[in-house]
Amino acid sequence: MDLHEARAALRSARRVAVLTGAGVSAESGIPTFRDAQTGHWARFRPEDLASPEAYRRDPEMVWEWYAGRYRDVLRAEPNEGHRLLARLEREKGDGFFLATQNVDGLHARAGSTRLVELHGNLLTARDEVTGEVFPLAAPDALSTPPVSPNGNRMRPNVVWFGEFLPEDALEAAEDAFAAADVALVIGTSGAVYPAAGLAVETRNRGGTVIEINPTETELTPRMTFRLRETASSGLAALLDSGS
Structure with a gap:
């Protein structure tokens, strides 16, 4: 598959599922967990x-x-990558689903609504007794x-080390990726499971899986097409309808 074919596949897809990781927010100046340990x-x-x-x-x-x-x-502010994904959601409507490993809330601030945050959200806290979530x-x-x-x-x-992902969020993501015609894997190393296995399910069921990442990842060999770009530039190239 080449870039022209990848664009065509995304354009014609009725169901699109997206997985994002720290690379999407890096362009907003947010360090990864370990990079923040200074x-x-x-x-x-x-x-x-x-x-x-x-x-x-x-x-x-x-x-x-x-x-x-x-x-x-x-x-921090949402960057062009966040905004392009919100645009893609508007184009695909109910056929779009976004699962993020990021906890910064930038996807929602950019306008994404069909969204699950697999690892939680830094802008909120959880009552230790009732489990209710409140804004900080x-x-x-x-x-x-x-x-x-x-x-x-x-x-x-x-979600901390040793804890499970929220069951309802993970189940929704699994269903969306299993049904997707096209899955995008953007800015994630593919090293953290079960999130890393989502797009593989799309591929196993005959869908197209496109990776956007400046470097190779553990998921690269399982991808249908790869764009060695940052999140924003890779999405801009993929969503370009001029060619």
């Missing part, structure tokens, strides 16, 4: 900051880390650990 945080292992055990041991330290990431996310206060008004309107302590609303 300065004071460089001495910690990821498991020291993002696991149930770490939170039980020191919730104040974990919240200090996440409050910093929360401030970074709010300063503005950074200058945020005290940590935050307390829910119910009076209970809240934890970051993200």
Whole structure:
């Protein structure tokens, strides 16, 4: 398959499923989890900051880390990659589905609505007793650990090491990728399962799978077509209707 054929496949597809990872948000200046471990945080292992055990041991330290990431996310803006995916959703309507591994909320801010956030969202927190999700206060008004309107302590609303993905979100994503005519895999290393297996299901069922990533990934050999581009430039090339 060449670029012209990939464009034609996407244009004619009735059902399109998309998986995005950290590479999409990198163009908005948001570092990956490990890239954000600089300065004071460089001495910690990821498991020291993002696991149930770490939170039980020191919730104040974990919240200090996440409050910093929360401030970074709010300063960022959606980039052209986010906006192009929102445009593709408008074109495909109910036939579009987006599953993201990102926790920054930028897809929603760009206008995406047919969306599941497989790893949660940094802009919200979860009541430790009831499980209800609430938006965080503005950074200058945020005290940590935050307390829910119910009076209970809240934890970051993200999936930590050792935790399962939200069952309803994963099930919706599995259904969408199984039914997709075309799946796009954008800015993800393909190393984290079960999310990495979604597009493989599309390929196994006879669909077309297109990867957009500047470098090869663990999923590259399973792809129908590959664009060695950033998210925004790769999507721009793929959605170009002039050729």
